[in-house]
Amino acid sequence: MIRRFGLLLAVASIIGWAACGGGGSSSSTVSSVSVSCSPSTVTSGGTSQCTATVTGTGSFNSAVNWSASAGTISSSGMLTAPTVTSSVVDTVTATSVQNSSVAGTATVSVTTSSGSNVAPIVVDAGPSNLGYSSTNVAFVTVTVCVPGTSNCQNIDHVMVDTGSSGLRLLPTGSGGELSLSLPQENDSSGNPLAECLVFLDGYIWGPVQTADVTIAGESASNVPVQLIIPSTTSPAVPTSCSNQNPSGGAGNEGNSVGDFGANGIIGVGLLPQDCGPGCTSQGNTSPPDVYYDCPSSGCTPTYATLTQQVPNPVSMFATDNNGVLIELPSLASSNNQGLNVAGSLIFGIGTESNNGLGSAAIYEVPDIYSSNFGNMITTYSGQSYPGFLDSGSNGLFFLDSSTTGIPLCTGFMGASDWYCPASPPANESVTNQGQSDSGPVGSPVQASFSIDNANTLFGTNNTAFSTLGGPQSGSFDFGLAFFYGRNVFTAIEGASTPPGSGPYFAF
Amino acid sequence: MRLLVFGRCTLLLQVAFAALSLLAPLSCWATLGDNAASVLADQAQMKGTITSIDRHAYVLHEITAPSGVTVHEYVSPGGVVFAVTWEGQFPPDFQQLLGPYYQEVQQAIAQQKSAEQSSDQQPTRRRRGPVYVATPGIVFSQSGHLHNFHGQAYIPQLVPQGVQTSDIR
Numbered sequence: 001m002i003r004r005f006g007l008l009l010a011v012a013s014i015i016g017w018a019a020c021g022g023g024g025s026s027s028s029t030v031s032s033v034s035v036s037c038s039p040s041t042v043t044s045g046g047t048s049q050c051t052a053t054v055t056g057t058g059s060f061n062s063a064v065n066w067s068a069s070a071g072t073i074s075s076s077g078m079l080t081a082p083t084v085t086s087s088v089v090d091t092v093t094a095t096s097v098q099n100s101s102v103a104g105t106a107t108v109s110v111t112t113s114s115g116s117n118v119a120p121i122v123v124d125a126g127p128s129n130l131g132y133s134s135t136n137v138a139f140v141t142v143t144v145c146v147p148g149t150s151n152c153q154n155i156d157h158v159m160v161d162t163g164s165s166g167l168r169l170l171p172t173g174s175g176g177e178l179s180l181s182l183p184q185e186n187d188s189s190g191n192p193l194a195e196c197l198v199f200l201d202g203y204i205w206g207p208v209q210t211a212d213v214t215i216a217g218e219s220a221s222n223v224p225v226q227l228i229i230p231s232t233t234s235p236a237v238p239t240s241c242s243n244q245n246p247s248g249g250a251g252n253e254g255n256s257v258g259d260f261g262a263n264g265i266i267g268v269g270l271l272p273q274d275c276g277p278g279c280t281s282q283g284n285t286s287p288p289d290v291y292y293d294c295p296s297s298g299c300t301p302t303y304a305t306l307t308q309q310v311p312n313p314v315s316m317f318a319t320d321n322n323g324v325l326i327e328l329p330s331l332a333s334s335n336n337q338g339l340n341v342a343g344s345l346i347f348g349i350g351t352e353s354n355n356g357l358g359s360a361a362i363y364e365v366p367d368i369y370s371s372n373f374g375n376m377i378t379t380y381s382g383q384s385y386p387g388f389l390d391s392g393s394n395g396l397f398f399l400d401s402s403t404t405g406i407p408l409c410t411g412f413m414g415a416s417d418w419y420c421p422a423s424p425p426a427n428e429s430v431t432n433q434g435q436s437d438s439g440p441v442g443s444p445v446q447a448s449f450s451i452d453n454a455n456t457l458f459g460t461n462n463t464a465f466s467t468l469g470g471p472q473s474g475s476f477d478f479g480l481a482f483f484y485g486r487n488v489f490t491a492i493e494g495a496s497t498p499p500g501s502g503p504y505f506a507f
Numbered sequence: 508m509r510l511l512v513f514g515r516c517t518l519l520l521q522v523a524f525a526a527l528s529l530l531a532p533l534s535c536w537a538t539l540g541d542n543a544a545s546v547l548a549d550q551a552q553m554k555g556t557i558t559s560i561d562r563h564a565y566v567l568h569e570i571t572a573p574s575g576v577t578v579h580e581y582v583s584p585g586g587v588v589f590a591v592t593w594e595g596q597f598p599p600d601f602q603q604l605l606g607p608y609y610q611e612v613q614q615a616i617a618q619q620k621s622a623e624q625s626s627d628q629q630p631t632r633r634r635r636g637p638v639y640v641a642t643p644g645i646v647f648s649q650s651g652h653l654h655n656f657h658g659q660a661y662i663p664q665l666v667p668q669g670v671q672t673s674d675i676r
Binding site: 131132133135136137163164165197198200201239240243244245246247248250251258261267269271274276278285288289290368369373374375386388390392393394395397400402403408409411415416417418454455458470471472473474475477479 | 573609
């Protein structure tokens with residue numbers, strides 16, 4: 001109560017000071033209003049304190065009027081969320097009293113009470129110790145427990161990734177939050193099992209341990225999870241691991257929270273495990289450089305059975321375990337960008353009233369372990385390319401400047417790795433279609449997106465951008481920028497869903 | 508397109524590659540910037556199957572390893588590997604594939620990351636996902652997702668006249 005009283009005083013004092021300004025002289029102007037609300041996700045009927053920062057010139061009036069798209073909001077910015085039966089995004093607006101054409105907004109994700117299949121997503125600046133502003137990363141909070149105990153910890157700012165499978169967490173030694181001591185998983189030789197998970201721009205190295213995992217109202221027991229450890233921690237990173245990424249030894253994303261960009265990652269993609277048959281002893285002549293047998297003498301590649309591998313945690317839930325739906329609001333009405341945007345990670349496809357496919361088109365990618373690798377056919381200007389949806393990529397990454405005609409931004413080496421169209425927006429249109437090893441599956445469906453000047457977008461403190469793009473030779477990576485305003489489903493390989501079994505994308 | 512006749516021993520070499528491929532995964536291949544002779548010198552160590560195609564402006568060598576990684580090497584008429592591409596469910600060993608250019612790629616990526624995470628380098632932001640670095644010395648990109656890695660690297664100064672960089676894919 002004391003803290004809340006103090007906050008009200010602060011707000012009141014701002015209004016009081018502005019009033020003393022006497023309504024502003026003729027030269028005073030209000031240039032912008034920015035809004036933030038804490039917490040940015042609340043359950044049905046919950047409260048969130050919103051604050052506005054007004055900037056301007058001269059002795060401007062910093063008072064604002066508050067409004068909310070749902071629920072009620074007090075004159076001091078205290079939002080009381082509506083009572084909801086499914087997740088909604090509440091938009092809070094603060095409008096300048098001096099100039100009603102200047103306003104700022106923030107969104108608060110309102111979810112149903114716990115026990116649901118909805119985990120609130122927030123696209124914000126990231127963990128407080130990140131050191132830079134996160135850009136287009138969808139975060140959720142995950143609860144992990146020592147198996148079979150009530151010794152638990154909430155880990156916030158865990159990145160939602162449809163491009164991988166498995167839960168991986170940064171311990172405090174890496175600058176992350178995980179401080180629980182989890183039991184080590186052993187391989188078939190009885191030695192500790194470790195893993196090298198290679199991403200495009202780095203790698204994760206660390207032991208495989210087990211935890212009871214809870215997200216929203218969904219739980220799974222004894223889930224293999226990977227720790228993301230720094231290079232200074234034992235076991236040492238094998239060269240065969242670090243050589244698989246272009247950054248070499250420096251590509252270890254476990255060296256700091258800034259290197260990884262989150263306190264962990266929850267891979268909710270198309271695969272039930274992070275490697276699958278390719279890492280088992282069946283049909284393979286030698287183990288790939290993924291799972292490692294780690295006696296005290298050092299780590300060497302080893303086979304891992306499907307149950308030893310790090311699974312997509314969704315596939316281990318008792319219910320709502322056939323895939324996920326990611327819902328993020330459209331940013332079109334706010335210059336295609338936003339600050340602290342709220343959304344939902346909804347578990348299950350067609351299992352509850354809130355996760356039906358509706359009119360979403362389905363893009364089947366059945367031969368995910370063979371030559372198609374889970375890619376759609378994306379057609380652009382008459383040419384076909386591999387295409388996929390990856391919420392762990394933060395832009396729309398496609399082709400190159402010579403193919404798209406979109407120049408790169410000016411960057412530190414002359415050219416940046418972002419697009420800066422000469423006269424934004426660059427409006428693009430593609431078709432997407434499912435595919436199997438024997439050819440196209442289903443009909444091509446058109447999708448449109450736009451690219452704005454990345455340097456202009458980054459000139460704000462916003463954290464969410466639906467028109468952010470960059471080059472990527474020879475394929476289409478529909479990253480989180482593509483997800484805003486779309487409901488994107490990923491169905492897990494082999495899992496049963498109303499229209500048929502996964503793997504597929506739908507949106 | 509036609510199969511390149513690599514002297515009279517091509518068939519023999521391809522039989523040898525096929526036989527070796529049954530024994531062990533691909534462990535070594537010619538690297539970016541090496542000469543064509545190094546392709547032949549490395550053949551004894553290669554464990555994949557190889558196909559070579561003459562595309563007039565360059566010769567394309569395709570090596571497929573049992574692990575499912577496919578590597579393309581582009582050799583100029585001057586006999587230098589000026590570009591490599593790769594695709595597979597696992598990434599290749601970049602130390603082998605990029606050779607002396609591996610360090611250059613590492614430095615370029617490190618500089619890019621550091622600039623994008625530094626608050627005094629606004630307005631740029633950190634890119635997450637596919638990698639794209641273009642310096643005067645090398646262009647490197649890699650994309651994909653879990654279970655699918657594909658990418659390319661080429662040395663701009665060594666790309667022969669008449670070859671479009673969009674041909675490298």
